[in-house]
Amino acid sequence: MSTLSLPPRLLMGPGPINCYPRVLSAMATQLVGQYDPVMTGYMNEVMALYRRVFNTSNQHTVLIDGTSRAGIEAVLVSALEPGDCVLVPVFGRFGHLLAEICERAGAKVHTIEVPWGEVFDPQQIEEAVQRVRPKLLAIVQGDTSTTMLQPLAQLGEICRRYDVIFYSDATASIGGNAFDTDTWQLDAVSIGLQKCLGGPSGSAPITLSPRYVELVRKRHHVEAGIKDSHHHGASGSRIQSNYFDIPMILDYWGEERLNHHTEAASMLFCARECAITLLDEGKDAVIARHKLAGDAMLAGIQALGLQPFGNLQHKMNNVVGVTIPHDVDGEAIRHTLLHRFNIEIGTSFGPLKGKIWRIGTMGYNARQDAVLHTLQSLETVLRQQRGPITGTPGAGVDAALAVYDENRQ
Structure with missing residues (x-):
């Protein structure tokens, strides 16, 4: 087999894009063990960096190992139980993606739509929330299929008023457009690196509010047939995915460092450099x-x-x-x-x-x-x-x- 030899493409599509050179260099860094104090120190640093990227004070700001879709799936699968009601406003292809993932989690999905090339007025979303009474509102901020940016600033207040969990996928928009997790009262946000953050696909930063974390920790968690009292609650069914089980992932990233998976160290170094590049500029x-x-x-x-x-x-x-x-x-x-x-x-x-x-x-x-x-x-x-x-x-x-x-x- 010959050595990799790729053409020098200039990627001017909707993503992925050419990486910042310093991000590529970070990915070539040699590895250490996943529980080496140096490695866990960098994990803590990444959490702090992405709190600044997301504009949040959320303690639970971590990486999901996988593409941006892994972050979406982790957030939704961990929060939704079969029969839960979800509202998904659709203004492009990726709204349909959110709806499909929610359906696969067993949720009852209600969608509202506007013509592609338009976005929703907050009143349209509030009217749907009043009618549907969802457990969770899932919406894309920037949908590259239509190039439109959905305003989110007023939706958090609506969700709090109706006791709705507020989630947004901001993969295509964060870094190049304003995003303010705490001010907009978001409960969960997931992103990827391959758009405005100038990295490759393969790591999905997420941030989770205390309200979201309290919700998912009430879900049952079963490992090797033994119920873990740390995770189970009076209500809820077991999270259907082991890999995307957010309570387990949070314990892996937390002080306990409970084993869940082997962190994708090279992607963590890459994600770290993406955040530093953004914050340095x-x-x-x-x-x-x-x-x-x-x-x-x-x-x-x-x-x-x-x-x-x-x-x-x-x-x-x-x-x-x-x-x-x-x-x-x-x-x-x-x-x-x-x-x-x-x-x-x-x-x-x-x-x-x-x-x-x-x-x-x-x-x-x-x-x-x-x-x-x-x-x-x-x-x-x-x-x-x-x-x-x-x-x-x-x-x-x-x-x-x-x-x-x-x-x-």
Whole structure:
């Protein structure tokens, strides 16, 4: 077998993205034992770092070993018992994912929907909460399938008023858009590294409120046929997953260090570096950088005469949807960008499959040269394939440069 040799792709899709170089270096660090004081010290450090990433004081802020979907599943499977009522507002593909995971946990799932490209008004969600009376509200903050960002700030108060557990998947949005766990009164949040945090997929940071932890600790936990009195309560059934059993995972990360799994040390080092990179630059500065790159990409797309998708008032900073012109072969454009320019952009799912491109500006790639190179290459390919673009040659790059130049003033 030959040595790994990957093409030098510039990943400008909706994720994953190119990693920060320092994150890649951290993953190559040599290992120590999982209970070595050095290792447990780094685990404690990671918990403290991600409290700052999530803007929370939650003690229970840990990593789930696995992709971002592992974090979603751990939060939902540990909280939900068969027959529990869940409300999932769906405004894109990943709302449907949350609903499916809840259904697999045996919950009675109620969904409400808005057209793809829109988001929910808090009143719509409150009306559904009043009608459904769920145990848990599960909602995505940023759904890359539509590029929309759902406002969350008012939902926590609604959930507290109706005694609802409030969970959000912020994988695609955190780091590039504002997120405030405690102020927004979230009970559980899960994320991944492969978007604005500038890492690879493979570790899922989560943060859990005391209210959520109290709920899951009441669930039965059985190990080797013996009921553990530390976890069982008067109500509830056993958590159906061993790997995603959050009470067990919290004991592994807590002072007891009770054995549950062998921590994915290289991914922990990677997750640590993602958080440090974000905090060293400054959370507000990183959000501003993502907004600037996103604004420049949007301006360039519009200058080429291409139409952005969805309600731009609710667009994520870090990704833009572009309506594929009717007389253009969208997949042929993507193929040429990938194989001749080494640039990857995304298509979409479901009702938007083949109808929009999704162009991301995330993490390490939320920078001027990546934006300009992508716009210039996209324009070149469109002109070669006689796509219906307007403006003088270079109009997209010029518009993006104008956004960057205005920011410098």
